[in-house]
Amino acid sequence: MSLPLIMIATCLVAFTLGGLTMWPSVRRLRNRLSDATWQLEHDPVTGMLNRAGLLATHASLAEAASSQPIVVVLIDLDDFKPVNDTHGHDRGDDVLAAIGGRIADIAAIHGGTAARLSGDEFAALLPVRTADLARIADTFVALIAQPVNLTADGAPVAVTVTASVGIALAESTDPFEEVALRRADIGMYHAKRHGRNRHVVYEPGMAMPDVEHRRGSRLRDRRLSNEATA
Template structure:
């Protein structure tokens, strides 16, 4: 027993050191998966959490991008643009968390979120509130920066099984419809996509080339 006790005592610091190393490694990996500017999950981590969120009854997927963001960057500089993105990330994350969901930054000024809104009659109110919150001025060095938002949403209740890819596609189409009419929010109805795709993405999105005669 004395020998075993001695071995255990000698191994204890090594085990403790390894535990600390493992914990630090996990934290480092978690930080890598977060967007360094907003602190929100990036695309990969958001996808993981969103697929889990979609299992909840009444789950809604939201996709949005900002209107007038380039003008803020061009007029006030990139620091101002960063302030806007950070504020939008905070506001979106708060909204999603209050509704039992999560948020992420997909890249540039494009964000996504999930929310649980079982009552379909309440969805317009919640989206209107989100739009108002996102469009509130952002204080920056004594000035107030203002951007708009185009928000698309899709409720997964009509799907036979939760499918994030389809939900995001329909939310993206609703977002595009909102943008074409000057911003605000739209809810996509039904699971059948209404727009053509190029390389698996809505035709007209960055990184796609519209085919001749295709819808834009």
């Protein structure tokens, strides 16, 4: 074999061996990047999508097809703070994870997806398969109110949490936070105002309740307000 051929063969062998040696590192790096991407779009407590993940899901839906109606559900747990105060934040996280699982299951049954937006606030994005939005919302209200069985201080305990639910129709091409989620948010606050542990279906023209009937402005509300005055 001539010297040039020997050099070429040596280079090929070295390149192959180097690739084989580097492959585990490349695979580990790829796994780390995949994990980092998952963490960016998922809530660590419940494993559900987070706000960024839900926004990405809506963006994909809006880009995939022409405008189509969607159902948006906003769920806010009623008086969740006493759960943490009584049983501790770890058990509180267990309750959030259990309720989040129920919400995700209901969303999946209806062909949609769900997310934990922040704290004790959840949302679901569903395709329109029925005009009976009240029945869908009632399912969320009823299943969330079922007791969550857990162990606290070595003893079994059943924790019951209720939710106020707002549900609304929107177009898939509508701005998600400014229109779709905002409508569901208005419905949710009306549910709070009328006694909690219930739902309200958003109707065109429905306005946000007065401040005294709300528990304070949210980051989303303050951001929209700042954008409007900028």
